[in-house]
Each structure stands twice: as C-alpha cells, then as structure tokens.
Amino acid sequence: MENQCFICEQSSDVVVYRQNGFESRLCPDCGLLYCNPLPQDNEVDFERDFHDDSFYKMPAKYKAKWLAKKIGYGKDFLEVGSGKGHLLNELANGGFQVAGLEPNPIRINYMRDTYSIEAHQGLLEDYEFYERKFGVVFHVDLLAHFPDPFLALEKMKSLVEKDGYISFEVGIIGGISNFWYRFFTFGLPQHRWLYSEKSMEKFLKKANLIILHRTSHSLIPYFILKRISSIILISILSRFLKPVIGKKAAVLIRLNQSFSTFLRYNVGRYFPNYGPLTILYITKPVS
Numbered sequence: 196m197e198n199q200c201f202i203c204e205q206s207s208d209v210v211v212y213r214q215n216g217f218e219s220r221l222c223p224d225c226g227l228l229y230c231n232p233l234p235q236d237n238e239v240d241f242e243r244d245f246h247d248d249s250f251y252k253m254p255a256k257y258k259a260k261w262l263a264k265k266i267g268y269g270k271d272f273l274e275v276g277s278g279k280g281h282l283l284n285e286l287a288n289g290g291f292q293v294a295g296l297e298p299n300p301i302r303i304n305y306m307r308d309t310y311s312i313e314a315h316q317g318l319l320e321d322y323e324f325y326e327r328k329f330g331v332v333f334h335v336d337l338l339a340h341f342p343d344p345f346l347a348l349e350k351m352k353s354l355v356e357k358d359g360y361i362s363f364e365v366g367i368i369g370g371i372s373n374f375w376y377r378f379f380t381f382g383l384p385q386h387r388w389l390y391s392e393k394s395m396e397k398f399l400k401k402a403n404l405i406i407l408h409r410t411s412h413s414l415i416p417y418f419i420l421k422r423i424s425s426i427i428l429i430s431i432l433s434r435f436l437k438p439v440i441g442k443k444a445a446v447l448i449r450l451n452q453s454f455s456t457f458l459r460y461n462v463g464r465y466f467p468n469y470g471p472l473t474i475l476y477i478t479k480p481v482s
C-alpha cells in the first residue's frame with residue numbers, strides 16, 4: 196500500500212534511500228522520511244531489536260543523569276520498550292520508582308530476575324494499565340516504529356499523571372545532506388518514519404506536546420571515529436592476538452563499545468548540530 200507523511204498527509208516522489216525492496220521518501224513539507232510502500236503487519240517483527248545490548252547499556256548512566264537533572268529525582272517512571280531494563284536500573288539507583296513495558300519475554304525475565312524491576316509484557320497500543328499513572332513516560336527510538344505515532348503519543352498521554360512528562364530519544368536523519376547516508380543503514384521497513392528536526396517540531400505541536408528540554412548530539416564524531424577505531428580493533432585482533440583471542444578480544448570489543456558511546460553522547464553533545472543527530476526531548480502535554 197502507498198504510504199505518505201503521517202504528519203502533513205502528503206506524498207512525495209523524492210526517494211533518498213532504498214533497502215529490502217522499500218524506499219525512504221522525503222516529505223517536501225517537513226522533511227520526514229517515510230517508508231514506501233507501507234510494510235505489511237507480518238513484515239515487521241516488533242520484538243526484534245537490531246541494536247546490540249551495549250547500545251542501551253552503555254549510555255544508560257548518561258541518560259539517567261540528564262533526566263534526573265532536568266526533572267528531578269523520585270519520579271514514577273515508565274519506559275516503553277524497556278529492553279533488559281538497563282536505563283530503568285540506573286534510574287532506580289538514583290531514587291526513581293521504575294516500571295518497564297516490553298514485548299519480548301526473554302528481556303522481561305532479565306528485567307525481573309537481574310534488576311528486580313516491575314515488568315509488564317506487551318505492546319503500548321493494546322496494553323491495559325487500568326488506573327495506573329506515571330510521572331514520566333519515556334522511550335528510545337520508538338517513534339520510528341509505531342504504525343500510528345499520533346495514537347502512540349495519545350496512549351502515553353493517557354498514562355501520565357497531571358503535570359507528568361513524556362520524554363524520548365529520537366534519531367534525526369531527515370532534511371540533511373544525502374552524503375551522510377553512506378555511514379549507516381536506514382533499517383527499512385522496520386523504520387517507517389525517520390525524522391527531521393522540522394518534522395519533530397510539527398509532529399509534537401500537532402500532538403499537543405510542549406517541548407520543555409532538549410539536548411542534541413551530533414553523530415558525526417561517532418560515524419567518523421568509530422570507523423577508524425573499528426579498523427584498528429580488527430587489525431589488532433587479527434595480527435597480534437590470534438593465539439589468545441577469547442578474553443582479550445572481549446575486553447577490546449567492550450572498549451570499542453564504550454568508545455562508541457562516548458563519541459555518540461559525550462563528544463556529540465559539544466559538536467555543532469549538523470548532519471545526523473540523536474536528540475533527547477522532555478515534553479509535557481498542553482493542559
């Protein structure tokens with residue numbers, strides 16, 4: 196089925212990327228990249244995660260610190276798509292009451308058994324929390340996946356208490372030069388919507404959410420230096436460590452992962468806001 200920009204309800208002929216028989220088309224109005232055609236329900240597995248665990252675990256402390264600094268400690272916090280609960284664990288250590296909603300049963304068990312976190316198994320759109328409300332509803336990179344992002348935000352709004360926050364991280368790759376598209380894959384068709392800064396602003400305004408705080412991180416240092424560090428790592432592994440590859444390889448891989456996280460957030464934060472970004476937002480429903 197033909198897809199269109201869900202924010203402007205406009206279609207476009209401008210194709211910026213192709214993958215797995217799908218295209219990313221650029222909305223002429225807001226710069227959103229929408230996946231075309233629209234994937235069938237059975238073409239996307241919502242339980243599958245394409246990032247490895249370190250992608251969530253390593254920056255958990257950084258994000259927990261930023262959230263606590265902006266909204267204060269002690270909030271009742273729900274993460275949608277909480278994975279194994281690494282961020283929630285950091286927040287719990289900082290005095291938040293935390294709960295996670297996650298469709299994957301293995302990750303649910305990990306959250307419960309390793310971190311003793313209150314874990315709810317399911318998808319946001321049809322999970323029933325009854326009267327339960329939260330001070331903060333948070334998610335990472337889910338706005339790219341929701342079949343109907345407006346509906347998902349409405350559901351989140353119904354879960355926050357009065358004066359509560361809706362907070363999230365989102366990758367920004369729309370409305371930038373095509374040059375950057377050689378550094379990563381778009382992940383089609385699971386990423387239905389890839390945002391530009393302009394489309395985020397338009398989307399949040401239409402969803403009646405006010406932006407209170409945002410911090411953006413340029414991914415340029417990560418894309419450039421990560422390549423170099425990976426090449427060095429591979430050459431070290433293949434040349435010098437062949438006979439003792441097990442433990443030392445694991446240490447080097449971990450080092451490489453924490454270097455990546457450092458580049459994405461700690462360095463990216465101070466780099467000019469140019470090219471692909473990842474942005475943390477804290478918003479509030481218009482009262």
Ligand SMILES: [Zn+2]
Nearest residue numbers: 200203222225
């Ligand atoms: Zn648009």
